Amino acid sequence: MRTLLVTGPGGSGRTTVAAATALSAAREGHRALLISADRVEALGVEHANLTVRGLSPGDEFRDDLMALQKRAGSALDLLGAGRLEAEELTPLPGSDELALLRALRDAGQGAYDTVVVDLPPVRRALAVLALPEQLRRYLRRLLPPERQAARALRPMLGRMAGVPMPAAWLYETAARWDTELAAAQAVIEDPGTTVRLVAEPGPAGADALRGAATGLALQGLRTDCVTANRVLPDDTADTWFAALIAQQGKTLTEWEETYGESLVLLRHLGRDPRGTDDLADLGVPAPAAAPAPVKWPVFDALAEDGVLVWHIPLPGAVREELGLIRRGDELVVSAGPFRRIVTLPSALRRCTVAGAGLREGELRVRFAPDPDLWPQTR
Incomplete structure (x- = not known):
């Protein structure tokens, strides 16, 4: 499976490029999946080989919390806690990230040739991609798996120590979370997974790409494509655009020297792309084979x-x-x-x-x- 993680600075057109990339893969005959937290359906992308999956962080958060409340019911009753109803729950910060990781996990178990993931802006995207490794480390520190082996001794140890020992269900829940996080981490670290950066050529886009390159390298993630989006034509007679075109040209020259053949230019259509025809007109290339993995470090x-x-x-x-x-x-x-x-x-x-x-x-x-x-x- 080939997985393309699309990110870039906010407002750079990440969702549009992700949709166009998934459409390009579908038109090449790939069984393609597009995952997005945004309302990607508004772009009107459709193809027989393409599946579009949005995220429902509110529903998943509600299900998880209700399941946890049910499992810990005895302890909550002892404390005199009032039960929460599903209808009053709203998603908390971080639920979007967890929903995205679950979508990645599920994609790794699906029958797709190409998976395109529309990630949040680059700083948040890096935090999301680092989350499985970090959370698994926290779980191992808080609930070491080897401690579970002493399950039969736990009641006796509790009486000797005079404090309640962690219940078996807590270790079971930690093990289940670790398994789910490991599945998402496996997709992120798979040799077929690469990152595609999207930015508008200009000073802000150049600064964002420099920071993104450092963050991605630190996480051991590979970039296979840098997309310069909304490139203005340099043959226009409209003098109003002259300064902006010159600014884009200067940045593109620097990017060509830095990224070489991995740089892709997408022209400005003069409008926001909507519908399959517009997305196809952008000319996003179909996903190529993943570059050779580099051992890190x-x-x-x-x-x-x-x-x-x-x-x-x-x-x-x-x-x-x-x-x-x-x-x-x-x-x-x-x-x-x-x-x-x-x-x-x-x-x-x-x-x-x-x-x-x-x-x-x-x-x-x-x-x-x-x-x-x-x-x-x-």
Whole structure:
């Protein structure tokens, strides 16, 4: 399955480009699925090979909360809590993100050749894509799976400690959540999943793409296409557009040097695209095969001075905005507003951080073997 995650700065036309991409795949004979939180049906995209799926975060939030209330009914009654009715529930912040992750999970289990996901603006999109890994880490810390093995001892331990032990259903719920999050994470990390960035050529779009490149690289996500949307014709005689056309031209020249063949230009139709014909006229190319996956991160073998070097690609990163913290067996890497907690490989857990530096868009972290943890040679 080929999964295309479409994002970009707000107002760049992400939903339109996502719909046009899904339509292009359907016209090529692919069984295509378009997932969007916006009212994509207003675009009027239709094709026999295309399925459009909107999100219903309100319904899913209501079902989840009612199921949790039913499961914890005894504890709630003990506390004298009043029960909530389904009709009074409204979705809370974050329910959109969880609904999107569920849609990704379900797409991975469906019979589709191409799945196009219309993500939120790039900053929110990166937070959503990082959520499965983060939540699974939280679950493992709060409810370690190995503790569940002592289920038979839990009543006795509770009496000895004088405090109630977590109920079996809590571990079962955590295990179910972990399974669902793992399925969504598998789709995000699949070799056939790539990101398509959409932006209007100009200073704001250029700044947004630079930040997006850093955030995507930190999450280990690959970009296969950068779409310059609403490109104005440069042969118009209307002098009113001259400054805007010149500004777009300057940005496009920079993007051509940076992104090369992965840059796609979509002309401005002079109107908001509506309907299958307009979306087809945009000329969005059909999805190609995914680029070869790149292992992230990569560390060298022992150098001459006995130091291991871990390479973390961070294009567009600024030295002053980088942060690096070692916490036990984990490394916390920050780049501007983006952060990721990475579990160290076993070899690096027996090392101490000896330094780090940013060079040519790559963060290189140096690890020195800890003599107390490495076997001594005679």
